[in-house]
Amino acid sequence: VPKEERQEQVVLARQLESSANVQLHGATVTSLTLNGCDRLFLSEKAVFNNKKAIRGGIPVIFPQFGPWDLGAQHGFARTTPWVLTDKQTDPKKEVLCTFELEDDLETRSIWNHKFKVKYTVALKKKNAVFDFSVTNTGLAKLEFTCLLHTYFRVDDIANVSITGLNGLEYVDKIRGGATFTEDRDLVTVGENYDRVYQQTPNKHEIRNTIDGATIILEKNNFPDTVVWNPWAEKAKQMSDFGDDEYTKMICVEAGHVSTPVTLQPEQTFFASQSIAVK
Numbered sequence: 001v002p003k004e005e006r007q008e009q010v011v012l013a014r015q016l017e018s019s020a021n022v023q024l025h026g027a028t029v030t031s032l033t034l035n036g037c038d039r040l041f042l043s044e045k046a047v048f049n050n051k052k053a054i055r056g057g058i059p060v061i062f063p064q065f066g067p068w069d070l071g072a073q074h075g076f077a078r079t080t081p082w083v084l085t086d087k088q089t090d091p092k093k094e095v096l097c098t099f100e101l102e103d104d105l106e107t108r109s110i111w112n113h114k115f116k117v118k119y120t121v122a123l124k125k126k127n128a129v130f131d132f133s134v135t136n137t138g139l140a141k142l143e144f145t146c147l148l149h150t151y152f153r154v155d156d157i158a159n160v161s162i163t164g165l166n167g168l169e170y171v172d173k174i175r176g177g178a179t180f181t182e183d184r185d186l187v188t189v190g191e192n193y194d195r196v197y198q199q200t201p202n203k204h205e206i207r208n209t210i211d212g213a214t215i216i217l218e219k220n221n222f223p224d225t226v227v228w229n230p231w232a233e234k235a236k237q238m239s240d241f242g243d244d245e246y247t248k249m250i251c252v253e254a255g256h257v258s259t260p261v262t263l264q265p266e267q268t269f270f271a272s273q274s275i276a277v278k
């Protein structure tokens with residue numbers, strides 16, 4: 001059985017132009033074909049067992065980015081089955097699917113809050129759009145962080161660069177969480193790299209990805225951009241990531257992570273990202 005068929009997934013296609021696979025497990029997008037080529041990195045060692053987070057694609061991080069006292073790193077959204085609530089397949093109208101995640105006994109046993117998360121993956125004519133929202137369905141204040149952990153596929157990390165980060169402050173998780181200021185117009189990655197750039201602009205170009213293409217990543221209401229690559233040594237320690245795969249990927253992650261989102265009862269937080277190819 002091909003590994004992607006071991007888990008339930010939704011397949012979206014917009015004629016021959018674009019397509020996407022989204023797993024019910026974590027609402028994780030595991031492939032996104034735009035202009036004839038899959039733009040997402042998925043590890044050859046990714047585990048599809050409806051338990052583990054999927055190594056690659058776009059895991060949804062909620063309600064906690066990073067380590068957490070209450071549960072596993074990066075929260076439970078990426079390891080929980082979501083419910084498919086809408087699917088549209090008519091390219092003349094919309095090609096999209098919507099997933100929802102609500103609190104239940106299991107989520108409340110980890111994090112005792114009431115919430116409803118909605119996530120829509122839409123294939124448009126020229127881009128893919130990812131709409132994310134969280135509603136506070138409880139009676140108390142809700143605080144969380146969230147992020148779309150996008151793994152982009154690249155030919156060779158040595159040639160990849162990212163725009164839109166010059167002059168910004170970042171927290172370097174490799175250097176003990178200290179804060180620095182970026183001074184490069186084009187950010188390149190040549191080592192174990194784990195930085196949370198703050199107050200980033202709504203648009204980044206990621207140059208020289210797969211097929212030499214430039215990815216246009218646009219985002220709304222996600223003030224932070226995380227850039228991550230484990231590099232050689234850390235790759236060897238990850239059971240679900242090939243030793244040499246770090247040369248074939250870069251994570252550029254749109255999120256609201258430096259400060260939490262705070263919602264009063266009945267309030268909703270909306271954020272989104274768009275991926276296009278230039």
Ligand code: BG6
Nearest residue numbers: 053073074149173194226228253
């Ligand atoms: C990144 C974090 O977003 O995700 C890194 O900044 C982390 O610190 C990486 O190592 C991968 O996390 P995980 O839990 O999927 O191995």
